[in-house]
Amino acid sequence: MIRNYNIAGFGGQGILYLGQCLAFAGMLSGKHSTWIPSYGPEMRGGTANCMVVISSDLIRSPLVYSSDVAIILNQPSLEKYGPGVKTGGALLYVSELACPKNPLNGVNLWPIPAKAMAEELKLPMSMNMIMLGALLTIDPILSVNEAEEAIKEITPAHRSQLIEMNIRALQAGREYIEKENLAALQPARGRGGG
Amino acid sequence: MIRNYNIAGFGGQGILYLGQCLAFAGMLSGKHSTWIPSYGPEMRGGTANCMVVISSDLIRSPLVYSSDVAIILNQPSLEKYGPGVKTGGALLYVSELACPKNPLNGVNLWPIPAKAMAEELKLPMSMNMIMLGALLTIDPILSVNEAEEAIKEITPAHRSQLIEMNIRALQAGREYIEKENLAALQPARGRGGG
Amino acid sequence: MQLVFNKPESLTVNPFTYCPGCSHGIAHRLVGEVIDEMQLREKIVGVSTIGCSVRCWRNFDFDIVQGAHGRGMAVATGLKRALPDQVIFTYQGDGDLAAIGMGETIHAAVRGEAITVVFINNAVFGATGGQLAPTTLPGQWTSTYPKGRDVSWTGSPINMSEILAGLPATTYIAREALTTPKNVLRAKKYMRKAFEAQTLHGGFGLVELLGSCPVNLKLKPVEALNWVEKNMIPQYPLGEFKDTGKEAAS
Amino acid sequence: MQLVFNKPESLTVNPFTYCPGCSHGIAHRLVGEVIDEMQLREKIVGVSTIGCSVRCWRNFDFDIVQGAHGRGMAVATGLKRALPDQVIFTYQGDGDLAAIGMGETIHAAVRGEAITVVFINNAVFGATGGQLAPTTLPGQWTSTYPKGRDVSWTGSPINMSEILAGLPATTYIAREALTTPKNVLRAKKYMRKAFEAQTLHGGFGLVELLGSCPVNLKLKPVEALNWVEKNMIPQYPLGEFKDTGKEAAS
Amino acid sequence: MGMVKIDQSLCKGCMLCVENCSRGSLQMSDQYNDKGYLLVEFSDPEAGCNGCTMCAVMCPDLALSVYK
Amino acid sequence: MGMVKIDQSLCKGCMLCVENCSRGSLQMSDQYNDKGYLLVEFSDPEAGCNGCTMCAVMCPDLALSVYK
Amino acid sequence: MMKGNEAIGEAAIRAGCRFYFGYPITPQNELLEYMARKLPEVGGCFLQSESELAGASMLYGAAAAGKRVMTSSSSPGISLMQETVSYLASAELPAVIVNISRGSPGLGRITPAQSDYNQATKGGGHGDYNILVFAPASVQEMMDLTMLAYELSDQYRIPAMILGDGIVGQMMESVVLPEPVETIPEKSWAACGCQGRERNLVISAPFTDEDLIDLNRRLQEKYRVIIEREQRAEMIHTEDAEFIFVAFGIVSRLAHSVVDSLREKGCKVGMIRPQTLWPFPDDAFNRIPRAKGVLVVEMNEGQMLIDVRLALNGRVPVRHYGRGGGWVPSPDSIEAEMLKLMEEVEKNAVSL
Amino acid sequence: MMKGNEAIGEAAIRAGCRFYFGYPITPQNELLEYMARKLPEVGGCFLQSESELAGASMLYGAAAAGKRVMTSSSSPGISLMQETVSYLASAELPAVIVNISRGSPGLGRITPAQSDYNQATKGGGHGDYNILVFAPASVQEMMDLTMLAYELSDQYRIPAMILGDGIVGQMMESVVLPEPVETIPEKSWAACGCQGRERNLVISAPFTDEDLIDLNRRLQEKYRVIIEREQRAEMIHTEDAEFIFVAFGIVSRLAHSVVDSLREKGCKVGMIRPQTLWPFPDDAFNRIPRAKGVLVVEMNEGQMLIDVRLALNGRVPVRHYGRGGGWVPSPDSIEAEMLKLMEEVEKNAVSL
Numbered sequence A, B: 001m002i003r004n005y006n007i008a009g010f011g012g013q014g015i016l017y018l019g020q021c022l023a024f025a026g027m028l029s030g031k032h033s034t035w036i037p038s039y040g041p042e043m044r045g046g047t048a049n050c051m052v053v054i055s056s057d058l059i060r061s062p063l064v065y066s067s068d069v070a071i072i073l074n075q076p077s078l079e080k081y082g083p084g085v086k087t088g089g090a091l092l093y094v095s096e097l098a099c100p101k102n103p104l105n106g107v108n109l110w111p112i113p114a115k116a117m118a119e120e121l122k123l124p125m126s127m128n129m130i131m132l133g134a135l136l137t138i139d140p141i142l143s144v145n146e147a148e149e150a151i152k153e154i155t156p157a158h159r160s161q162l163i164e165m166n167i168r169a170l171q172a173g174r175e176y177i178e179k180e181n182l183a184a185l186q187p188a189r190g191r192g193g194g
Numbered sequence C, D: 001m002q003l004v005f006n007k008p009e010s011l012t013v014n015p016f017t018y019c020p021g022c023s024h025g026i027a028h029r030l031v032g033e034v035i036d037e038m039q040l041r042e043k044i045v046g047v048s049t050i051g052c053s054v055r056c057w058r059n060f061d062f063d064i065v066q067g068a069h070g071r072g073m074a075v076a077t078g079l080k081r082a083l084p085d086q087v088i089f090t091y092q093g094d095g096d097l098a099a100i101g102m103g104e105t106i107h108a109a110v111r112g113e114a115i116t117v118v119f120i121n122n123a124v125f126g127a128t129g130g131q132l133a134p135t136t137l138p139g140q141w142t143s144t145y146p147k148g149r150d151v152s153w154t155g156s157p158i159n160m161s162e163i164l165a166g167l168p169a170t171t172y173i174a175r176e177a178l179t180t181p182k183n184v185l186r187a188k189k190y191m192r193k194a195f196e197a198q199t200l201h202g203g204f205g206l207v208e209l210l211g212s213c214p215v216n217l218k219l220k221p222v223e224a225l226n227w228v229e230k231n232m233i234p235q236y237p238l239g240e241f242k243d244t245g246k247e248a249a250s
Numbered sequence E, F: 001m002g003m004v005k006i007d008q009s010l011c012k013g014c015m016l017c018v019e020n021c022s023r024g025s026l027q028m029s030d031q032y033n034d035k036g037y038l039l040v041e042f043s044d045p046e047a048g049c050n051g052c053t054m055c056a057v058m059c060p061d062l063a064l065s066v067y068k
Numbered sequence G, H: 001m002m003k004g005n006e007a008i009g010e011a012a013i014r015a016g017c018r019f020y021f022g023y024p025i026t027p028q029n030e031l032l033e034y035m036a037r038k039l040p041e042v043g044g045c046f047l048q049s050e051s052e053l054a055g056a057s058m059l060y061g062a063a064a065a066g067k068r069v070m071t072s073s074s075s076p077g078i079s080l081m082q083e084t085v086s087y088l089a090s091a092e093l094p095a096v097i098v099n100i101s102r103g104s105p106g107l108g109r110i111t112p113a114q115s116d117y118n119q120a121t122k123g124g125g126h127g128d129y130n131i132l133v134f135a136p137a138s139v140q141e142m143m144d145l146t147m148l149a150y151e152l153s154d155q156y157r158i159p160a161m162i163l164g165d166g167i168v169g170q171m172m173e174s175v176v177l178p179e180p181v182e183t184i185p186e187k188s189w190a191a192c193g194c195q196g197r198e199r200n201l202v203i204s205a206p207f208t209d210e211d212l213i214d215l216n217r218r219l220q221e222k223y224r225v226i227i228e229r230e231q232r233a234e235m236i237h238t239e240d241a242e243f244i245f246v247a248f249g250i251v252s253r254l255a256h257s258v259v260d261s262l263r264e265k266g267c268k269v270g271m272i273r274p275q276t277l278w279p280f281p282d283d284a285f286n287r288i289p290r291a292k293g294v295l296v297v298e299m300n301e302g303q304m305l306i307d308v309r310l311a312l313n314g315r316v317p318v319r320h321y322g323r324g325g326g327w328v329p330s331p332d333s334i335e336a337e338m339l340k341l342m343e344e345v346e347k348n349a350v351s352l
Ligand SMILES: Cc1ncc(C[n+]2csc(CCOP(=O)(O)OP(=O)(O)O)c2C)c(N)n1
Pocket: C050, C051, C052, C053, C069, C092, C093, C094, C095, C096, C097, C120, C122, C124, C125, C126, C127, C128, C133, C213, G023, G024, G025, G026, G052, G076, G077, G080, G107
């Protein structure tokens, strides 16, 4: 089992945190995982992205060249990372902020109205966790529980309020997929070891 | 024709200048010549020395390993450079300031009372030029005239007084050897190309 | 209706790449305006130094030389000695000018190099993510002293303008804050005088601009400027510290 | 008869390798005497820096660390932070402390490092043969400005003691000249206070000693000291510039 | 009477212009630009803008041109 | 009554001691040491030396020991 | 899970390092900031220096006092330290220096690169000296090689460098934390006050010409011992490999994935992964009995290539695949380069 | 007659250099002081900088203005310049840097040495860059190669280094003065005020990642051209030589005297004397048809040795004779080493 993820959006959307939760959850589930930011002068706004790999075997490359899954939180990122999703892979995107403009053949598209959902939760900064909750429901190589543990692990204890909010958003993402009764993702086909 | 010289004494005795006059004179006579100081923190007193090579052919090594001629202005230098004179070579030294303590076989010894001579000339700083005058009389591969030209060349014009004094001392060295009617030096035998 | 405010000629059309609310943008514009007004665009060479503003050559529309971190004034010295008839200025942050570049800064000022220095003091290393600068305030949070600057461990903030004004060969030294329109307009006046120290008096002119780095202060831009007003100005008093040109004239 | 003057314990038997009449010898002896009197020999670490005195470890009979040119105060900072209970001092020339080492000097003083600095100002780079130092006097001959220092080209001499005294975190700063027995004895008193700034007050202490480099002044030793009296002291006034220890005590 | 034009591609929504307009002629909009910044807008219902340029003086991104 | 001993191997003939002795108890000799330095000598015919140590205070080469 | 840069910091603390001096520069600030947070907690000293020069000299001072010390920077900052590195080597001071290097030359960019290999291994500073150079390829190795760096640095009194890049520095991976070092070896040579003993001197300026030549002789003897004993490399399928990658750091992981995929396709490929760059694992190149071709892959324009060619001395054809300035090879392109080499070698074999 | 250090200064002035910035250090002060005396006479600028770092950056500034410039130092000071050298290379600025190197590492001593070969030729600074490196062996060459350094430095927009040692720097020898350069090539890229043209940028920090990789590609292409065209070496009796010395700078003169004396004894020896160290004269090593053994003699612990081994790639046995730290080989000892090599090779030949 191996999953390569590209996660991308604007700076400030919690992209790196999303990736870290995912990678930590991978580790907590007993798998190998790596996380790497596209470090750069992101602090200046603009785009942010990171790469995550989760695998039952030792991970060779932490760099993701073509992804099994892309999680996209804005339009420029969709244009950049959409084409890199493997045939059979999944593209999750915030449907209010991004929309595929070109055909992406053989890729499973998962538009998620995370913006509206976040507003509904009154947690405008929680789109990232909604997307994560959705992801782990679509492709349950990890459980949402493990993601909750990961959130607790990486959030400083004195920010326990944040933990609770993040978990709520995570659940909202899970529920959205479950409620809509959307089919589970077919694991990506493509080169495994990449 | 090649001559390797070691010239040594105390800092302040004009050792480097002596060597430069010699090297310049060599050049003015149409030969090749090199000069090299033992650069170091000499300015702190202590010893000063330089190496000169004069040759009718291109000079390979400007470093003198064993010398055809050593010109010595103090006792420590005699002890250091005396043993390096080749068999058949010449060792000129200021007889009031240095005296060979160990046998120097096969070396022609030229004690020169340069200190007394300098005092007599009322030019206490001129031992170096006296030694040069003596040298060029003993081993006339260059003429004392060429040395005079060299002195004029390397002494700044505004110090013409110095030029004149140096030439007087040079002449005194020449006269000493001539007056004493000392035999001309046998050219050093030994490895030529060293 | 008439256009009463627009981009200066001496700036390119490239957008600034600074964070929202960053004072570098205002400072850049002032440089452009002063160079426009003094008609120096074709005879100026700017020295870009290392900090968030390292790629200011994207925005300044004139000749630029970008040198190593902290060596801005040495690069400017080389340029000015080579081009005595041109106008040379450096654009430097507090890390560049006062941390790694302290030696070059003091020595250029000691020599009284005929250069102009635009010095952006934002009390932090912006480019590298908010570490302690020599100008960081006591108690101020930085990523390398997350408990706040403890002056008994790291020393007190350095007031560069005061130190430089104390050196005999400097000509013009002033400090202003980019916090309010009034201050910004005064900053422009001072900046012009810092250039005139060079063009009229052949001397060393420096204008220190207190600005904000909202990202590393972890404040909204408006709050960040309030913070500068409230906290930086008491440590770094505003005004002209030296103006020997004036003295010479009067 | 009783021996009333002899070599201090803190010096080795090795002779000094300085030129005849060089002030480094006197300064070394004073260091030895002060360390003897304060009984610091076994708890001191000296930092030898680069200049004629680089091999002062031949003469100082205690632990010595020799660092790179100009970095004396940074080396001392590392030592002091590592050994807060020991006494750390640097011995630095004007080239080392004020030319290449300017940045380290200012920053160590800004931090108020608890170290002591023995600063030998002989107005020249001695070790390399008489080039311009930051402290060279206007008009003074040097091998790099054989027509004399032209302040319009190279700037004016730097008065380090005054600059350092102006920084908030320094504790003790004084200047004396090694020109007469009286001055030498006063220099020793100041040096002791510079050490006490560290040992009693945990602060930064510096004593600047005006000395002569007869060889590079091209003067006889006696004349060279007269030159220091006549020319250096007007530029570098003697006295104690700062003594916050005293203030704290009183 | 003044008027301010906003270059939406340059504005980063820092609010410095809004803060420094004494006439209340600038507000935050609910529009984002391509880079994800919330944009400011010139809405001057009471025609208070006098073209004083204070907003532009404080704008760090040269997003404003002022007409008078 | 004082007395000064000179370590001839250390003296460099700089004359600073001579210059600073108010009693005229030190003079240059005409002796050179091994390093070629002209040496100073303690000759105190009028026994003026009072052991004040001023000579030693100025000697840059620790060549003098003073007795009193 | 931990970031690579932080893993170095944690390992340093576990190795007993209590003194960190350094100046910010991307992409290694996480290390600096980790030390800033953690050292005070263990009674250590974190001091942000005014420059890399000052930081390196503070390191020099604290190392001279006998402490375990660290500084870190990235390419331009490391260049500024070269004089002091030469001093550290000549004063025989143990110290650990981290270079999370970046796209160069000049200011460059913070993209990953391996372009400081020559500087690290051949002496960027002046003189004939060497320092230990370690090349971690994972966050775990960031820790393990840092621990080793302290041990060997002390043992041989030689500075050591951890040479990484932004990818290994910024990535997170899970790690097994090494046991803290209990006792740090006594340093009888340290300059810390001479109570109860002869004085100690930590110097870089011998008194006589002969002393300096002797120092060099002693250094070279030490280096010979280190070269003999301390070479480290991971050998991957080298017993039967006909075509061999040589790669270090992050690139070795990309190449490893290509080894896997080519092996799957039945190609007899393998890899030598140097973990020490100095001493370079020359011996490893004597243990590739079936090698017909070697492909050096690095994120530079051919620096380790030199050492590989020297190790092989013409015995096996060597090709290079790499670029400088922040370029990262993709596994696909690495595979393509290897296939090209294979083809070339087979063709030549036929034509011979 | 002139001192080597002064000859460099005179040549620089004749090449049109009018800007010198530098900081004193032995054994190159004669150059600094020569420029101090002479530049004002020709309307040039001599400025003693507060440090080597500042001096190198002043050089950078004046070079960016399009002027012919010089700085000089000796080993530790050159180490301090490594960051800026990398900047010069990346900004593609012509500039001449002189290293009259000394016994190292650390502060070392002012004795002659060739221990900065690696630093000069393999990039002491960070990143994949090269600079031209010239190795004069006589005072005449101090002049001639300095003239050439300015020419090529301008032509290729690449920094150049004159690498000497205290012996060639301090010795006097007679010289033929080269003709002053009349016209210096226009520098359309210089930053000197943009009147009448588009603005010029002299920068070391490309805007995008791709720009930096492109810069590296461009630099490497330039380097390839230089390697092809600008190798220089003197070949001494190499046509028929069986045993060949390789030596540069002052050592080559000592070795040359040994060539003479061994030839007198009937031994077929010769010498390759690299005049450019970068580009290294690889081609010369293809023109030694009868070589059975090569002896590299250098005043270091084996630095040029690497380039010789790479050039020969195992074709001919290579031995090294050298030490660091200010050691100078005597002609006798060089001869003895060569005789040892000859014997060794002949013995092996028999045993094969
Ligand atoms: C030699 C070197 N050291 C460190 C850095 C990393 N660095 C880049 S900018 C900077 C400091 C920036 O602070 P400042 O000058 O205050 O500018 P700001 O970003 O705050 O405007 C540092 C340390 C570098 N590029 N080069």
